[in-house]
Amino acid sequence: MTAQPPTNNNVVWHHATVTRQRREQQNGHRSAILWFTGLSGAGKSTLAHAVEEALHQRGCRTFVLDGDNVRHGLCKDLGFSTADRIENIRRVGEIAKLFMESGIIVLTAFISPFRADRERVRNMVEHGEFIEIYCDTPLEICEARDTKGLYEKARAGQIPEFTGISSPYETPENPELAVNTGTDELDACVRRVIDEMTRRGIISKG
Secondary structure, three states, X not given: OOOOOOXXXXXXXXXXXXXXXXXXXXXXXXXXXXXXXXXXXXXXXXXXHHHHHHHHXXXXXXXXXXXXXXXXXXXXXXXXXXXXXXXXXXXXXXXXXXXXXXXXXXXXXXXXXXXXXXXXXXXXXXXXXXXXXXXXXXXXXXXXXOOOOHHHHHHOOOOOOOEOOOEOOOOOXXXXXXEOOOOOOHHHHHHHHHHHHHHOOOOOOO
């Protein structure tokens, strides 16, 4: 992993005239980061995209940052060592913050196995702007789904440092929302997320 250079003293933050508040007013909703976390196969991407569809139908401005997609471009230089995982989430956090500043509801679907990394992203933004959503699916259900065959390869030792098998997943201790994506229907999970967003005043009642 390439070390991040320090910020140059000559680099100055430029304040735009079109502010986040003006963008939110134009959009008709607040912006926020919805951070979906859970094991591989827990349903993070499925739920994030289903929530985005529901929000899009309400006229909300949204974007999903997906773990696999990000590694095709922004983070293609990173592997899956602990150091690279930390850097992966740091980059995603910075991008998510920029999306949020643009007035968008950004949904992220990443295993993000370490609590410290998730807290680091939470601390990048103001209180209430980072909504941690734990996709609670037991390991055995994730393995049974295993559409990519990753767990089988990890059990066989073909994938080192695989979360849930040879690398830990640190369960959120106080997530804003925990959704049982292991057994509950997708529509029910979507409703829970939408209801939580409404309760927090991110979107208005539909």
